[in-house]
Amino acid sequence: MATVTAETPIGSEAEALAFARGVLRIEAEAIGRVVDRLDGALVRAAEWIHQCPGSVVVTGMGKAGLVGQKLAATLASTGTLSFPLHPADAVHGDLGRIREGDLVLALSQSGETEEVTRLIPAIRRLEAGLIALTSRPTSTLGRQADLCIALGPIEEACPLGLAPSASTTVMMAVGDALALLVSRMRGFRPEDFLRYHPGGSLGRKLTRVEEVMRTGPHVRTAPPDETVREVFVRLGGARRRSGAVLVVGEEGRLLGIFTDSDLARLFEQRREAMLDRPIAEAMTSDPIVVASGASIAEAVELLRSRKLSELPVVDPGHRLAGLVDITDLIGLEADALER
Structure with missing residues (x-):
């Protein structure tokens, strides 16, 4: 040169x-x-x-x-x-x-x-x-x-x-x-880094799912023997909307998930009779979950790779702890862009 x-x-x-x-x-x-x-x-x-x-x-x-x-x-x-x-x-x-x-x-x-x-x-x-x-x-x-x-x-x-x-x-x-x-x-460790860097995209990636997941009345749950119709009638009314019903058994253990898409498929396939059958017969058993303590980055990767909209959060005993909804993560990103 x-x-x-x-x-x-x-x-x-x-x-x-x-x-x-x-x-x-x-x-x-x-x-x-x-x-x-x-x-x-x-x-x-x-x-x-x-x-x-x-x-x-x-x-x-x-x-x-x-x-x-x-x-x-x-x-x-x-x-x-x-x-x-x-x-x-x-x-x-x-x-x-x-x-x-x-x-x-x-x-x-x-x-x-x-x-x-x-x-x-x-x-x-x-x-x-x-x-x-x-x-x-x-x-x-x-x-x-x-x-x-x-x-x-x-x-x-x-x-x-x-x-x-x-x-x-x-x-x-x-x-x-x-x-x-x-x-x-x-x-x-990553959790130490998060302590000093809670803001920005790095902070969001390392934030734990517990900080963003839905809990309590904002998570739609049902026992396995309740019919689909009964579940949706009971869960109607004003609440933070979620596209999934989580089926919970004894001691709060997660058994399955039934989404609004599952409900739509029952009508598309002319299986309306399933509305009066136990939700356990229509749910997806052993759904994809994320463990409590996982980072938002891990949850996002599961949602992306499995093409999911809702992701249950479970504790070490597979008991339901909460729900990560993709709309909430989109909201986090929008807030970050505004800042």
């Missing part, structure tokens, strides 16, 4: 695309080189963060500071008490956020960023630990940190070699590796 410099004009869409691809290639190669450079310092940093009795305070200036904000957010969402701290704000009073036993994770490509290095004496006085994430382990930050994650030399993707690009991409990637290693050490 031809060398692209800051002075090279972009004369066509093909040349512009080649330039953009070149940026991505440089950044990908930078990550690849750092993969081979990482050593036990990353593991020790993760162990220290995992065992930290206080907070992990992430600081950095400029683009490194923005990467630090993302790293602090990733740590927080995966179970680590963490927050970002702007170094300029720190020297104007926000150092009060740091306590003895906390860890400061400082990001600086050069390791000589003035706003960051001048925090080092204060961090020492506060008796907090200091981990450096920098390209130069021999820099002021690298030498004075308790632990240094060294990235090594990084060629920027910017043709001028000035705008942080490959260096911040590498910092972001190594920060992710660090945060996710800590998460792995914690044995972080």
Whole structure:
């Protein structure tokens, strides 16, 4: 590929695309080189963060500071008490956020960023630990940190070699590796993630069926010996509409399901006599169910793959706990779109 410099004009869409691809290639190669450079310092940093009795305070200036904000957010969402701290704000009073036993994770490509290095004496006085994430382990930050994650030399993707690009991409990637290693050490589970991330599509996917299922009078149930006609007469009137009647036996165990589609088929097949027969004779025995404690994502996959509209929820004893209706899930998605 031809060398692209800051002075090279972009004369066509093909040349512009080649330039953009070149940026991505440089950044990908930078990550690849750092993969081979990482050593036990990353593991020790993760162990220290995992065992930290206080907070992990992430600081950095400029683009490194923005990467630090993302790293602090990733740590927080995966179970680590963490927050970002702007170094300029720190020297104007926000150092009060740091306590003895906390860890400061400082990001600086050069390791000589003035706003960051001048925090080092204060961090020492506060008796907090200091981990450096920098390209130069021999820099002021690298030498004075308790632990240094060294990235090594990084060629920027910017043709001028000035705008942080490959260096911040590498910092972001190594920060992710660090945060996710800590998460792995914690044995972080989907239900833990949900505790810190109840909103958005991820939160909805991990939400348990108990939080959205219908219960009580909003679930139409019938004993197995009641006739179809008796069931529908008894269940008439104002209530939250569901397209299924769940047939329940002794101790609340689910025996079968009878849907509005089943009722329609009785008329289509001219089997009206079944209306005066026990509903157990017309129901679908052993219907597809979802276990209580399952996620909405599991319920949605069952509804999709089996082409169902209603999905009974049962407890470990196969007792009826509730009903997931596809219309309620559509409502959840509509609410999310409005937000």
